[in-house]
Every structure is written in C-alpha cells, then in structure tokens.
Amino acid sequence: MSVAPCPNPQAAAAVRPRVLVADDDRVVLKAVAEILRRAGYEVTAVEDSVEALAAASEPGLDVAVLDIKMPNVGGMDVLREIKAKRPEVEVVMMTAFATVETAVAAVKAGAYDYLTKPFENIDEVVLTVQKAYERKALLDRNRRLEGMLEVRDRFEGLIGQSPRMQAVFKMIAGVGYSSATVLLQGESGTGKELAAQALHYKSPRRDKPLVAVNCSALSETLLESELFGHVRGAFTDAHSNKRGLFEAADGGTLFLDEIGDISPVTQVRLLRALQSGEIKRVGSDEVVRVDVRVITATNKDLAKEMIEGRFREDLYYRLNVISIQLPPLRDRREDIPLLAHHFLGEYSARMGKKLLGMEPEALEALGAHSWPGNVRELQNVIERAVVLAQGQSVTAADLPASMQGKRELEHERGATSLAHLPYTTAKRLAVAAFERRYLTAVLANANGNISMAAKAAGVDRSNFRRLLKQYQVERYAASAEETEAAGRDR
Ligand SMILES: Nc1ncnc2c1ncn2[C@@H]1O[C@H](COP(=O)(O)OP(=O)(O)OP(=O)(O)O)[C@@H](O)[C@H]1O
Numbered sequence: 510m511s512v513a514p515c516p517n518p519q520a521a522a523a524v525r526p527r528v529l530v531a532d533d534d535r536v537v538l539k540a541v542a543e544i545l546r547r548a549g550y551e552v553t554a555v556e557d558s559v560e561a562l563a564a565a566s567e568p569g570l571d572v573a574v575l576d577i578k579m580p581n582v583g584g585m586d587v588l589r590e591i592k593a594k595r596p597e598v599e600v601v602m603m604t605a606f607a608t609v610e611t612a613v614a615a616v617k618a619g620a621y622d623y624l625t626k627p628f629e630n631i632d633e634v635v636l637t638v639q640k641a642y643e644r645k646a647l648l649d650r651n652r653r654l655e656g657m658l659e660v661r662d663r664f665e666g667l668i669g670q671s672p673r674m675q676a677v678f679k680m681i682a683g684v685g686y687s688s689a690t691v692l693l694q695g696e697s698g699t700g701k702e703l704a705a706q707a708l709h710y711k712s713p714r715r716d717k718p719l720v721a722v723n724c725s726a727l728s729e730t731l732l733e734s735e736l737f738g739h740v741r742g743a744f745t746d747a748h749s750n751k752r753g754l755f756e757a758a759d760g761g762t763l764f765l766d767e768i769g770d771i772s773p774v775t776q777v778r779l780l781r782a783l784q785s786g787e788i789k790r791v792g793s794d795e796v797v798r799v800d801v802r803v804i805t806a807t808n809k810d811l812a813k814e815m816i817e818g819r820f821r822e823d824l825y826y827r828l829n830v831i832s833i834q835l836p837p838l839r840d841r842r843e844d845i846p847l848l849a850h851h852f853l854g855e856y857s858a859r860m861g862k863k864l865l866g867m868e869p870e871a872l873e874a875l876g877a878h879s880w881p882g883n884v885r886e887l888q889n890v891i892e893r894a895v896v897l898a899q900g901q902s903v904t905a906a907d908l909p910a911s912m913q914g915k916r917e918l919e920h921e922r923g924a925t926s927l928a929h930l931p932y933t934t935a936k937r938l939a940v941a942a943f944e945r946r947y948l949t950a951v952l953a954n955a956n957g958n959i960s961m962a963a964k965a966a967g968v969d970r971s972n973f974r975r976l977l978k979q980y981q982v983e984r985y986a987a988s989a990e991e992t993e994a995a996g997r998d999r
C-alpha cells in the first residue's frame with residue numbers, strides 16, 4: 510500500500526474509512542482489497558471467517574465486505590455476528606450465486622447491499638462500499654447528535670445549541686431564583702410557553718403550582734373572573750363563589766399567555782394586583798393576599814403596543830422587569846438538525862417506527878426553509894415525515910412538496926399549463942412527469958440504493974439506471990452519480 514508521507518499519520522488514519530474484506534478466494538480478495546485501497550480506504554483483508562470475526566471486533570471498523578460462501582463459518586453467520594455485536598458496522602455481501610432469496614436473506618439479516626461475482630465492473634464495488642460508508646457516517650452523525658443533546662443543548666424542555674438559545678438558557682437559569690416578573694417575547698412557535706415552564710421549574714417555586722391562562726381565549730368578563738375569582742351573584746352566571754387563578758397559583762407561578770390581548774380594564778386590575786400583591790374577587794371588597802410570581806408572554810411587539818396607546822405604560826414596565834426574547838428559528842439554523850432529530854426520536858417512538866435518522870437531502874431541505882411557524886412548524890413537519898417514511902430514515906420525499914426544492918414546483922407549474930398543449934405532447938409530458946416522480950419515490954423507498962430500487966420496480970439494474978439518467982432524477986440519482994464520481998476520484 511502506498512501512503513503519502515504525512516506529518517501526523519495517526520490523524521490521517523483516523524479520517525480514512527476502514528473496510529474489512531473477507532473472501533477465501535484469494536484472487537477476488539486481492540482485487541477487491543486493492544481497488545478499495547486505491548479508492549482511499551484502509552483495508553484489512555482476511556481469508557477466512559474466524560479471522561473476519563476477530564478483525565470485526567476491533568474498534569473503528571466502518572464497512573465489512575463478506576463473501577457469503579466461506580469454509581467453517583459461512584458469511585451469513587459472520588454477518589449476523591457482526592450485526593449483533595457491532596450494529597453500526599455496515600455489511601456488504603458478495604456472492605457468486607446471486608438469487609433473490611440470498612439477497613433478501615442478507616438484507617433481512619442486516620446487510621446493506623450485496624455484490625454479485627464476477628463483478629461486471631469493478632467500480633461497482635467501490636460505489637457500493639462508498640454508499641455503505643456514507644450511510645454509516647450519516648447514522649454516526651445522528652447518534653452523535655443524540656448524544657450531544659444529552660449533555661449541553663437541553664435546558665428543561667428547551668433544545669438549542671445556537672449561541673442565541675444558549676443565551677436564553679443562561680438568562681432563565683440566572684433569573685430562576687428571583688420572583689421578578691418576566692416578559693417572554695417572540696414569534697409564534699418559538700417556545701415561549703416552554704420557556705415559562707423552564708422558569709418555573711428552575712425556581713424555588715417548582716413544587717408549587719404553575720398555572721397558565723391564555724388571555725386571548727377569554728372575553729374580558731370571563732378573564733377577570735378566571736384570574737381573580739368571583740363571589741356568588743357578582744354577575745348573572747355567578748351561581749357560587751369561585752377562587753381565581755391568582756389564588757390557585759399562590760406560592761407558585763402564574764403564566765399569562767398572550768398578554769398583549771388584554772382589555773384596558775383588565776390591564777388596570779392586573780396592575781393593581783401586581784403592585785399590591787393583593788386581589789379582590791369580582792363582586793367582593795374582601796382583600797386576599799397572594800404570593801405569585803407572574804410570567805407573561807406575547808407574540809406582539811409590546812413596546813409598540815404601548816407607544817401606540819393600546820397597552821398601559823405603567824403595566825408594561827411592571828411586566829417587563831426582565832425580558833427574554835425567543836429568537837425565530839430562521840435566525841438560529843444550527844438548531845434545526847438538533848430539533849429535527851429530537852422530534853424524529855419522539856415521534857418514531859410514539860408511532861412504533863424504527864427510524865434511524867434523516868438523509869442529508871432532507872436535512873438540507875429543512876435547513877433551507879424559512880420557518881414562519883418556527884419550532885412548532887418544524888415539529889409538525891417531522892411528525893408528518895415520520896408518518897410517511899417508508900425506509901429506515903426520513904428522506905426529502907417525506908417532506909412537504911414546498912420544501913423539496915425547485916424541481917417539484919417547476920413540475921407543478923408545468924402540470925397546470927398542460928391544457929394549452931396538443932394532446933400527444935401533453936400526454937408525453939404528463940407520462941414523463943409521472944415516471945420521474947415514480948422513480949424518485951422508488952429510490953427514496955430504497956434509501957437511494959439503486960439495486961434495491963430496481964428490484965422493487967421489477968426492472969433490471971442497468972435499465973433502471975438508464976431510466977434515472979433519462980428522467981434526470983437528480984435529487985436521488987444524482988447523489989448516486991456523485992457518489993460514484995467521488996468514489997472514482999478518491
Ligand atoms: N427550543 C425548543 N426545543 C424543543 N421544543 C420546542 C422548542 N421551542 C418550541 N418547541 C416546541 O414547539 C411547540 C411550540 O412551542 P410553544 O408553544 O412554547 O411556542 P410559543 O412561543 O408559546 O408559540 P405561540 O406564540 O404560538 O403560543 C411546542 O410543542 C414546543 O414543545
């Protein structure tokens with residue numbers, strides 16, 4: 510093996526993908542090992558299954574290429590053993606007697622793909638190993654993301670690694686111990702409610718109630734009676750005495766959501782309650798002392814509401830002792846993969862699906878979206894994707910069409926204008942559009958694996974490849990082509 514001199518061979522070795530090749534046929538073994546070495550892999554070549562198992566137990570292995578037929582322990586058993594002990598290692602099987610049964614059995618036992626000997630084209634070996642390695646790298650990254658999440662990017666229920674979210678976490682931790690009022694501001698879906706919960710659970714009041722009320726959902730009279738309670742006969746429907754939420758939250762926290770929507774009259778009553786620490790039930794003169802920390806939230810610009818006269822200035826300053834701004838998701842895109850993986854884990858567990866992660870194209874599409882609905886929108890998109898996902902990971906095809914890039918939109922626009930074309934031309938275009946979508950979907954189901962997609966479509970591999978080229982299913986096929994090119998360039 511020729512290795513270019515490197516000042517730090519250890520570092521060089523760490524970045525080179527490691528492949529184990531096992532075949533009792535020395536000619537094949539040498540050829541495969543050599544082509545993979547030339548493609549930039551660090552290769553361990555062994556002639557029998559016992560050695561293969563020993564080599565597979567060494568740390569750092571990425572991909573194993575195993576002959577199905579080996580003396581003593583057969584390749585299928587080696588595959589099962591590796592998958593049991595090192596599930597993260599991707600395995601490619603080689604067989605001289607390719608039947609659908611062996612292929613299915615190998616894939617069922619956890620193999621990534623299989624190769625048929627003699628190889629039609631030696632590049633096929635490099636391409637398959639390359640794809641297996643990419644898959645492993647993707648899953649490693651997912652595992653790392655999940656691992657990272659445990660350590661420093663989670664704060665109560667809030668997730669975020671961006672400097673802006675880290676600053677929010679710090680702020681919440683810093684003011685948790687005081688009883689000062691906090692105003693949470695941010696667009697819809699940025700996590701204001703979660704932040705209110707975090708504030709409560711980080712405070713000494715955590716064992717007392719956290720009472721939340723959505724101020725915009727209630728009429729003025731109802732909101733007042735909800736907040737302060739009422740006595741019997743205070744108004745038509747007041748058939749009995751009722752304790753208000755201020756009293757219910759005594760010793761704890763009262764979270765007033767959508768505070769920007771409260772009426773001028775309620776603003777006055779709220780201000781009084783905050784200034785005096787006392788409330789009066791509606792229809793009563795009796796004063797009740799309460800010890801309540803008030804947290805408010807709004808997706809309005811409260812300062813602007815105040816300047817324009819819709820929100821009392823004195824109340825504004827009273828509520829805004831500490832202000833925390835939840836940044837929109839588009840301003841902290843580095844949080845998107847973390848959040849996406851978090852929701853992916855949550856929904857796949859809930860739906861009993863075994864999804865391992867997200868394809869790079871899917872993550873890319875998420876990263877490019879503007880997220881007007883912020884984290885809530887992302888959560889909904891991932892929930893939908895988990896429902897739709899067919900393979901082991903979420904692909905771009907599982908995302909809403911509007912996120913799938915320009916091609917989809919071009920196609921939709923094309924479809925609407927078909928009526929202006931002659932029938933034969935329109936039909937040809939419609940069929941082409943269908944074929945393209947069909948190929949994309951089949952590929953997505955097969956996680957981008959051309960052999961598997963071809964099999965699923967009942968088309969032989971070379972014809973399938975030709976169709977991919979013809980219909981330019983770039984989103985998936987192009988990645989395969991790039992992979993191939995990358996494999997050759999190495
Ligand atoms: N940083 C985050 N980490 C994890 N989940 C989050 C985060 N931010 C928001 N979410 C989730 O997104 C959804 C919306 O969050 P939340 O209800 O707190 O937003 P909001 O700012 O109160 O929105 P609105 O103004 O519409 O009431 C919730 O399901 C919440 O769990």
Ligand SMILES: [Mg+2]
Nearest residue numbers: 701702766806
């Ligand atoms: Mg909210």
